Amino acid sequence: MKAISGTNLEQAKSHNRRVVIEAIRTNGPLSRAALARLTALSTQTVSNIVEELEGAELLKAEAPQKAARGQPITPYSINPNGAYSIGLELERDHAVGVLTDLSGHVRARVEKAVDRPTPAEAMPILAGIVDELQRSFPFDRTRLLGAGIAMPGRYAAEGVTSLSPVTLPGWQDYPVARELAELTGVPVLIENDATAAAIGERLYGVARGLSSFVYLFLGGGIGAGMFLDGHLYKGSRNNAGEIGHMIVVPNGLACVCGKRGCLDRYVSLGSAYEYLDLRGPEQHDPETLAALVEQGDSRIDAWAEAAAEPMRQTIDFLELAFDPQTIVLGGSMPPSLLQHLAGQLEPLHAPVNPGAERNLPRMMIGATGRDTAILGAAALPIFSETNPQFDVLQKPLAR
Numbered sequence: 399m400k401a402i403s404g405t406n407l408e409q410a411k412s413h414n415r416r417v418v419i420e421a422i423r424t425n426g427p428l429s430r431a432a433l434a435r436l437t438a439l440s441t442q443t444v445s446n447i448v449e450e451l452e453g454a455e456l457l458k459a460e461a462p463q464k465a466a467r468g469q470p471i472t473p474y475s476i477n478p479n480g481a482y483s484i485g486l487e488l489e490r491d492h493a494v495g496v497l498t499d500l501s502g503h504v505r506a507r508v509e510k511a512v513d514r515p516t517p518a519e520a521m522p523i524l525a526g527i528v529d530e531l532q533r534s535f536p537f538d539r540t541r542l543l544g545a546g547i548a549m550p551g552r553y554a555a556e557g558v559t560s561l562s563p564v565t566l567p568g569w570q571d572y573p574v575a576r577e578l579a580e581l582t583g584v585p586v587l588i589e590n591d592a593t594a595a596a597i598g599e600r601l602y603g604v605a606r607g608l609s610s611f612v613y614l615f616l617g618g619g620i621g622a623g624m625f626l627d628g629h630l631y632k633g634s635r636n637n638a639g640e641i642g643h644m645i646v647v648p649n650g651l652a653c654v655c656g657k658r659g660c661l662d663r664y665v666s667l668g669s670a671y672e673y674l675d676l677r678g679p680e681q682h683d684p685e686t687l688a689a690l691v692e693q694g695d696s697r698i699d700a701w702a703e704a705a706a707e708p709m710r711q712t713i714d715f716l717e718l719a720f721d722p723q724t725i726v727l728g729g730s731m732p733p734s735l736l737q738h739l740a741g742q743l744e745p746l747h748a749p750v751n752p753g754a755e756r757n758l759p760r761m762m763i764g765a766t767g768r769d770t771a772i773l774g775a776a777a778l779p780i781f782s783e784t785n786p787q788f789d790v791l792q793k794p795l796a797r
């Protein structure tokens with residue numbers, strides 16, 4: 399069993415609430431005593447939070463279980479219909495939205511094709527997806543916690559783009575979250591795709607319950623989401639993990655960032671399109687690559703071979719820098735292509751401590767496929783410690 403520790407300070411109530419919900423989401427139904435043990439919160443604090451969350455219909459009591467001695471024990475589980483959340487993902491070529499319930503199950507899904515949209519083009523499309531999701535599944539709208547959006551690039555804490563995402567030009571300094579919240583009337587949180595994917599993989603995938611791992615997001619570009627010592631690590635200016643612009647081939651291919659030989663130019667969908675000489679928006683489609691993998695096209699082998707050494711070098715660096723339990727590969731790259739690339743990476747560079755026992759492989763493929771980032775985005779409003787919607791739900795319900 400795994401959980402992150404809580405704190406008993408009164409002002410940390412919202413943090414503790416999140417810790418309790420996460421402990422039950424990760425481990426399944428838990429009694430108050432088990433919750434107290436897992437979260438290191440006092441029994442009294444756990445009891446108060448459980449009572450509040452049950453009152454808000456976010457948790458529900460399961461049938462009491464007979465204990466060996468003393469009172470029967472009541473386990474608490476997540477009430478899936480207690481709250482809903484919307485996850486959005488905007489990439490160069492597509493925009494997707496999902497409506498998930500509090501246990502993370504997808505209840506509705508909408509997908510639209512886009513072509514490197516500007517903010518003016520993308521915002522109405524995203525707002526339309528939010529609207530369509532809400533209309534396509536009958537639920538209590540007052541229980542919608544908000545929307546999370548995953549995009550390439552890095553963002554300041556307020557949800558403003560802090561760095562030009564080279565994969566989506568025209569978005570620098572555009573206040574995505576604020577504008578989308580205004581258009582939809584729903585609170586919006588933004589996260590870069592690699593970090594959102596790390597959240598998704600930790601909640602639903604192979605990183606479930608891990609305390610330290612690095613998620614390598616292979617999409618239009620490449621970026622890392624880092625979950626270290628039980629916390630997301632974002633850096634002092636939210637730019638941690640922007641490894642696509644790490645030089646892996648000195649004086650190599652020119653990059654839009656102004657440097658030469660960046661990782662992005664060798665290991666990304668963009669690099670694959672270029673290597674395979676695929677042109678135009680209709681060919682710049684992960685499905686085109688998936689079809690070529692299926693056909694056993696030799697150009698795919700050549701690309702994977704060229705990408706393997708920069709990728710090995712990256713994994714070596716991430717292991718040495720962060721000492722993670724494992725490195726998870728995923729992103730919007732077709733799973734078959736990712737698998738193909740992963741097959742080229744072994745043997746990895748020798749680890750710093752070859753004799754050390756490991757209970758996980760050094761490298762794993764993510765379990766949630768191409769939906770990882772969007773599931774992570776949908777979890778943002780649920781795990782935000784400052785989401786005012788939670789307080790609305792916890793007011794005594796007038797019924």
Ligand SMILES: [Zn+2]
Pocket residue numbers: 642643644653654655656657660662
């Ligand atoms: Zn670069």
